[in-house]
Amino acid sequence: MTFSPVLSPRPNPPGTKMATNATAAKAKALAILNNSRAVPSPSVASTPGDGGLDLAEQMNDEVRRRFVSGTRLGEGTYAIVYSGHYRHDPSKLVAIKKIKLNADFKDGIAMDAIREIKFLSELSHPNIIQLHAVFSTKDQNISLVLEHLPLGDLEMLWKNHSISYGGADIKSWANMLCQAVWFCHENYVLHRDIKGNNLLISADGTVKLADFGLARSFADPGRDMTCNVITRFYRPPELLLGCRHYGGCVDVWSTGCVIAELAIREFFLPSETDIQQLSVICDVFGIPTEETWPGVSKLRHYEASFGAAAPKHPHGINYWKQRFPLLGEDGIDLLRGMLRMDPMKRLSATQVLQHPYWTNAPRPTKKENLPKQGGGEKTMGEDLKRRGGEIETGRLDKVARKLDFGAMKK
Amino acid sequence: MKLSEDDIYRTSTQYKHWSFTPAQLAAQRQKTNLVAAERVKANVARQRATRAKQLDTASASESDRANTPGIENGNGEGGSTPARPGGEVECLTVAEEMKLVDVFCERALELGAFCGFPIEVTATGIQFLRRFYLYNSPMTYEGQNISRTCIFLANKTEGIHVTAEEYAAKFSNVTSDQVLAPEYLIVQALRFNFDVRHPFRGLKGAHLELWEIAKGKFAPLPHDSRTGEAAQAEMLALPTKTGEPAGKRVSVNEFEKRLTATYNAASAVLKTAALLTDAYFLYPPSQIMLAAHLLADEPLTLFYLSTKLPPSSPIHAKLLSTIRACATLLSSHRSFTSSSTIKEEKEARDKKEKSAVAALIKKLRHCRDPDKLDLVQLNQAHKRDAVQDGSLEEQKAKRRKLEREKAKKEADDFWGPELPKNGAKAG
Ligand SMILES: Nc1ncnc2c1ncn2[C@@H]1O[C@H](COP(=O)(O)OP(=O)(O)O)[C@@H](O)[C@H]1O
Ligand SMILES: [Mg+2]
Numbered sequence: 001m002t003f004s005p006v007l008s009p010r011p012n013p014p015g016t017k018m019a020t021n022a023t024a025a026k027a028k029a030l031a032i033l034n035n036s037r038a039v040p041s042p043s044v045a046s047t048p049g050d051g052g053l054d055l056a057e058q059m060n061d062e063v064r065r066r067f068v069s070g071t072r073l074g075e076g077t078y079a080i081v082y083s084g085h086y087r088h089d090p091s092k093l094v095a096i097k098k099i100k101l102n103a104d105f106k107d108g109i110a111m112d113a114i115r116e117i118k119f120l121s122e123l124s125h126p127n128i129i130q131l132h133a134v135f136s137t138k139d140q141n142i143s144l145v146l147e148h149l150p151l152g153d154l155e156m157l158w159k160n161h162s163i164s165y166g167g168a169d170i171k172s173w174a175n176m177l178c179q180a181v182w183f184c185h186e187n188y189v190l191h192r193d194i195k196g197n198n199l200l201i202s203a204d205g206t207v208k209l210a211d212f213g214l215a216r217s218f219a220d221p222g223r224d225m226t227c228n229v230i231t232r233f234y235r236p237p238e239l240l241l242g243c244r245h246y247g248g249c250v251d252v253w254s255t256g257c258v259i260a261e262l263a264i265r266e267f268f269l270p271s272e273t274d275i276q277q278l279s280v281i282c283d284v285f286g287i288p289t290e291e292t293w294p295g296v297s298k299l300r301h302y303e304a305s306f307g308a309a310a311p312k313h314p315h316g317i318n319y320w321k322q323r324f325p326l327l328g329e330d331g332i333d334l335l336r337g338m339l340r341m342d343p344m345k346r347l348s349a350t351q352v353l354q355h356p357y358w359t360n361a362p363r364p365t366k367k368e369n370l371p372k373q374g375g376g377e378k379t380m381g382e383d384l385k386r387r388g389g390e391i392e393t394g395r396l397d398k399v400a401r402k403l404d405f406g407a408m409k410k
Numbered sequence: 411m412k413l414s415e416d417d418i419y420r421t422s423t424q425y426k427h428w429s430f431t432p433a434q435l436a437a438q439r440q441k442t443n444l445v446a447a448e449r450v451k452a453n454v455a456r457q458r459a460t461r462a463k464q465l466d467t468a469s470a471s472e473s474d475r476a477n478t479p480g481i482e483n484g485n486g487e488g489g490s491t492p493a494r495p496g497g498e499v500e501c502l503t504v505a506e507e508m509k510l511v512d513v514f515c516e517r518a519l520e521l522g523a524f525c526g527f528p529i530e531v532t533a534t535g536i537q538f539l540r541r542f543y544l545y546n547s548p549m550t551y552e553g554q555n556i557s558r559t560c561i562f563l564a565n566k567t568e569g570i571h572v573t574a575e576e577y578a579a580k581f582s583n584v585t586s587d588q589v590l591a592p593e594y595l596i597v598q599a600l601r602f603n604f605d606v607r608h609p610f611r612g613l614k615g616a617h618l619e620l621w622e623i624a625k626g627k628f629a630p631l632p633h634d635s636r637t638g639e640a641a642q643a644e645m646l647a648l649p650t651k652t653g654e655p656a657g658k659r660v661s662v663n664e665f666e667k668r669l670t671a672t673y674n675a676a677s678a679v680l681k682t683a684a685l686l687t688d689a690y691f692l693y694p695p696s697q698i699m700l701a702a703h704l705l706a707d708e709p710l711t712l713f714y715l716s717t718k719l720p721p722s723s724p725i726h727a728k729l730l731s732t733i734r735a736c737a738t739l740l741s742s743h744r745s746f747t748s749s750s751t752i753k754e755e756k757e758a759r760d761k762k763e764k765s766a767v768a769a770l771i772k773k774l775r776h777c778r779d780p781d782k783l784d785l786v787q788l789n790q791a792h793k794r795d796a797v798q799d800g801s802l803e804e805q806k807a808k809r810r811k812l813e814r815e816k817a818k819k820e821a822d823d824f825w826g827p828e829l830p831k832n833g834a835k836a837g
Contacts, residue, residue, distance in 0.1 A: 055445065055545050056599040107566075107574045108590045109597065114566050118604035121423050134602035140594050142602075186413040216569045220611075223528075350411055 064135040067145055069096045078112040078213060083148065093148035094132060101141055112213035113142055119189050119212045120144070127180035129200065129210040149210070150203055152373050154258060155196030158265045165371045167326045171357070172364035174259045176207035181255050182349040184209070185248040188218045192229040194254035196261055205370040218247060230254055232277050233267055237288065238343050240278045242300030249343040252352065256338030263326045263335075278305055285341050286314035293342035330357040415612075419694055423603040428541060430691050438544055439504050446547030447501035450779045454499050457780050501777045502549055506770055511543045513767050514553035515686050522561055525580055528568070529681055534606040535564030536685045542599045544691075550779045551592070558584070559592045567604040591789040606690070609680050609699035616703060617673045620645075620714060624665050633720040645713060652708045668707070675706035683743035693736045697729075701736035705746075 053061070069084045079097045086092040099113045120131035130147040137143065154173060157163065177199060184191055191212065198211040214229050225246065227239040236253035238246060260268035269284070271277040282288075287306050288296045296302060320332045327335060334357040340346040347355070358364070419425055430438070502510070515536050522532025538560040542551075558581070565572045574586035597604075622628065628641040636644070647659040660668075679702040684690070689698050704711040712730075719726040740746060744759060782788065 054550070054595070054599070055442075056595070056601075059601070060598050106586065107572075108562075108593045109566070111566055111569075111571065114604055115569070117602050118567055121603060122421065122605050124421050136594060136598065142597075182411075183413075187418055353411060 060135050063133050064137065064143075066133070067094060067096060067135075069098075069143075076211065076213075078110055079144075081146075084145070093150075095146045095148045097144040097146055099142045099144075101139075109142065113144075115215050116212040117142075117144060119215045120146075123184065123187060123189065125180060125183040126206060127176045127208055128183065129208045146210075147202070147208070149200035149208055151201035151205070153197045153201060154199040154207065154262065157201070157371075157373060158196070158262055160373050161265075163371050163373055167328060167331070168362040168365045169370055170259070170262045170326055171331070171362065172367070172370055173207050173262060175358055175364055177209065177255060177258060178349065178352050180207070180209035181248075181251050182353055184215075185251070185349045189215055190218060190248060191215050191251050191254075193231060193234075194251055194258060195231050195234045196258055199258065201372070205367045205372055219245070221245065232271065232274060233257065233269055235274075235277060236343065237278065237281055237285075237341050238299065240274055240281075241296070241302055241305065243343075244300075246343065248349055249346045252338050252346055252349060253343075255349075255352075256335055259327075259335060259338070260324070263324050263331075275305070281341075282312050284315055284319075285339070287312045288341045293345075296342070328357075328360075330355070330360050333357070415696060419607065419696070422607055423601075423605055424607045424690070425694070427601060427603055428691060429694075432688075432692065435544075435688060435691055436504075439508065442543075442545055442547055443502070443504045443507055446549045446779070447777075450501055450549050450777050451499050453779055453781050499777050500773070502547070502770075502774060506773070507543070507548055509767070510548045510553065510770055510774065511540065512686060513770075514543070514548070514557050515539055517553070518557040518561055519682070519685065521557065525561070525577075527561070527565065528570075530608060530610065531564045531568045531570060532561065533608055533610075533681070533685050534568055535561035537606045537690050538564060538596065538600060540688075540690070541603075542596055545599050548774060549777050550782050551595070551785075552774070552778065555588065555592050555785050556596065559589055559596055562589050563593060563596060567606075585786075587786050591785040594789070595785070607695045609684065609695040609702070610677075612696050612699040613673065613676055613680060613703070616699065616714060617669065619717075620669055620710070621666070623717070624662055624669065628717075631717065633723075634717060641717070645710075648709045648713055650707075650709065652712065654709075668710070672703065672707040672710055676702040679705055679740055679746065682745040683740040686745060687739055687743050689736060689739055692739070693732070697733055697736055698740075700733045701740055704733055704737045705741055 066087055067084050068087050068090070069082045071083050073081045073083050073095060075081065079099050082096045082098065084094045084096040086094070099110060117131070117134055120129065121134075124130070129149065131144060132147065133145040135143055135145070154177075157165075157173075177194075181191065181194065189212075191209065192214040193211055194209070198209065200208050200210045202208060216225070219225050224244045227242055227244055227246075230236070230239060230250060234254035234257045236250050239250060257268050269277070269280050271280045286292070287309055289311075290297055317332075320336065321329075324332050324335065334347075334352065334355045337347040337355070338352060518536050518539055519532060522529075522535060535557070539553075539557050542556060542560065546556075562572065562574065562577050565577075574589045578584045578586045578589045623638075623641050623645055626638050626642040628636065628638040630636055630638075630641070634641075643659065644656075646662070646665050647656045649655060649657045676699070680699065684698050684702060689701075693701070700711060700715070703714070711733075715721075715726065715730065719729065744763060747756065
């Protein structure tokens with residue numbers, strides 16, 4: 001990390017005129033604390049007449065009152081998502097993600113919620129879902145107020161055969177996805193759960209990366225990370241082999257899988273178990289060896305996985321051309337760069353964006369011309385049920401993600 | 411296609427919500443103090459009124475009276491509020507509150523070290539603590555509970571899974587309920603901003619860059635016409651004190667020692683003074699890092715800056731004066747020692763500090779908000795959403811005395827020498 005010579009001016013540089021009377025100071029304090037703009041601060045001072053509420057409690061209540069929650073939109077592993085709107089303007093829609101209260105969770109606020117709030121608060125990018133506000137309710141339920149994304153997700157899109165699309169559309173969606181991933185990595189954030197149904201689509205057709213419940217910052221070298229992340233179909237070989245030090249390359253693999261899915265309109269590497277996942281990968285890419293991937297034989301699960309296996313060789317270019325005609329030759333080159341077995345040889349998110357695929361013909365379809373599906377009711381519960389919990393201390397998670405095979409049958 | 415450190419910092423919640431001018435900080439603290447003091451006074455008055463009513467109605471014997479919950483025995487010792495009817499409670503001043511918060515932070519630093527948590531976790535926890543007390547007073551919420559839970563929360567926000575039970579077990583007489591009780595209170599006060607930007611990585615980055623230059627692999631920015639060789643030569647002959655003429659050129663190996671020493675000294679400041687002062691509120695991480703670096707080796711830091719900005723540019727001058735101001739803040743902290751610090755002086759300072767803190771803690775006991783002593787109960791009440799005004803008054807009064815005693819005991823545990831259960835160092 002290098003130091004930038006540009007000064008970081010504070011929002012209110014020294015010498016800014018201070019408000020003199022107490023109310024103004026208070027309003028200022030509230031303004032500083034408040035994440036959201038243009039809302040009148042409560043004028044009541046926190047005196048014993050306020051029912052004993054702390055300043056922070058008052059502000060939380062004030063944020064909460066700003067939103068109205070409506071019908072259920074969807075459900076994930078740790079949250080239920082409702083549609084909602086601003087109280088003062090019902091035309092301003094939001095999605096309210098209410099963290100499920102888990103009775104057997106004895107450790108306070110769930111890690112998923114903390115991670116999602118932490119990272120979304122810091123990331124502001126057109127292809128990353130925007131977090132408008134966070135509040136908690138009286139019964140100590142935390143809710144995230146998110147930007148409303150009514151047009152489903154990328155997985156629904158390729159599954160919906162009433163929609164037809166072509167190579168330029170794929171390029172457009174893929175590019176938005178890659179921008180999002182690049183931005184996360186530039187901010188030292190790993191997403192670790194990139195997959196079609198975490199890529200939501202806004203009313204104007206923009207793809208937005210969502211669900212940061214498994215995200216984390218890049219680790220300092222030497223600090224162990226869990227390898228039990230990323231939904232199985234999208235999990236890169238190094239994680240399946242038990243690698244505990246990894247970087248952005250894990251997200252690039254998942255991103256490659258999503259792009260492949262868009263192109264073939266089916267899951268690219270589906271499997272039923274972690275072991276099978278590895279073998280499905282090797283069917284396409286061959287069994288890695290010290291020559292093709294230096295260091296691979298030292299990974300924890302290498303011996304168990306490949307010790308006695310007959311060698312498998314990677315598919316040649318013809319396989320790719322036959323399977324991915326919609327990507328074109330440059331698209332295939334990019335895809336294969338994103339799906340290199342050896343993470344050291346895999347493209348970084350920056351390199352992905354520098355690939356000629358994006359600028360070669362056909363030009364990516366303009367957002368407004370992208371095929372869209374009808375908004376609204378999604379049949380939820382189709383979400384691939386879900387992640388193994390992130391447990392950095394090494395306890396391997398027993399509840400690895402179960403896949404919903406009902407959802408896979410076309 | 412690269413975002414600069416500054417682009418990244420400017421979108422952070424730390425920059426948007428937790429950066430202040432000194433005047434803003436002072437004003438907010440004044441405000442918090444005022445609100446808390448008013449509330450303490452009102453709650454104590456209400457408590458006294460309830461008590462007086464009980465006295466009127468009960469034709470109690472002297473001995474009964476002595477046992478009536480909430481009745482004080484006059485001198486106010488034992489964690490009670492002074493009983494003189496109508497007597498004003500003497501509340502903490504802003505300066506006293508700040509002092510206490512600084513002490514909480516020092517204790518939190520020890521706590522993190524004792525538990526063997528990575529410095530990022532402890533550092534984040536300490537910033538949570540400082541942010542919390544910008545909008546809450548120690549009179550309302552006492553430090554031991556809040557700091558304990560801040561460190562617990564920091565583990566989670568830094569992505570480290572620690573169960574409440576495991577964590578509670580590190581302390582004597584602390585239950586996981588107690589660890590969890592103030593969590594909502596804290597996350598609300600933090601406005602759910604969980605990301606804290608630290609200067610540690612920046613320091614590592616600077617160290618590596620300097621090391622590259624020392625090896626002759628200088629990658630100059632456009633403003634810089636120095637060749638790799640020239641930059642290396644200049645660096646290897648840097649004087650040890652600013653203003654001195656260039657010294658004798660030393661070998662790269664020799665210079666590496668200086669780099670390492672500088673890194674260690676700067677790192678020590680980042681792990682103490684930078685956390686225990688208002689530095690994070692007042693300066694971005696890059697400037698805190700440079701200030702610590704400046705304290706460790708000024709000529710080297712000035713050289714480093716010259717590779718980043720043309721020394722003639724006005725930005726350079728402005729940045730340098732900001733860094734110097736930050737360095738002054740860091741070096742003013744008690745923990746800061748330089749080669750010129752005299753040992754006896756430091757010991758005397760520490761001793762004086764200790765007795766000042768003891769006096770403060772005593773004063774705090776007389777001005778605690780009686781409504782906020784039992785956080786576990788408060789938390790449960792919140793969860794049930796069942797705090798009904800008035801009806802619980804009586805029960806509350808009874809409990810309050812118990813709570814006061816318990817709180818005092820806990821406080822003793824906290825402030826006393828035996829923070830850990832078995833006194834042993836954690837791994
Ligand atoms: N901003 C949103 N707008 C509309 N629907 C949403 C939004 N966020 C989530 N959903 C719906 O809720 C589901 C679960 O949300 P997600 O963030 O993926 O939660 P989880 O982390 O539990 O998987 C999504 O698959 C989607 O259908
Ligand atoms: Mg999801």
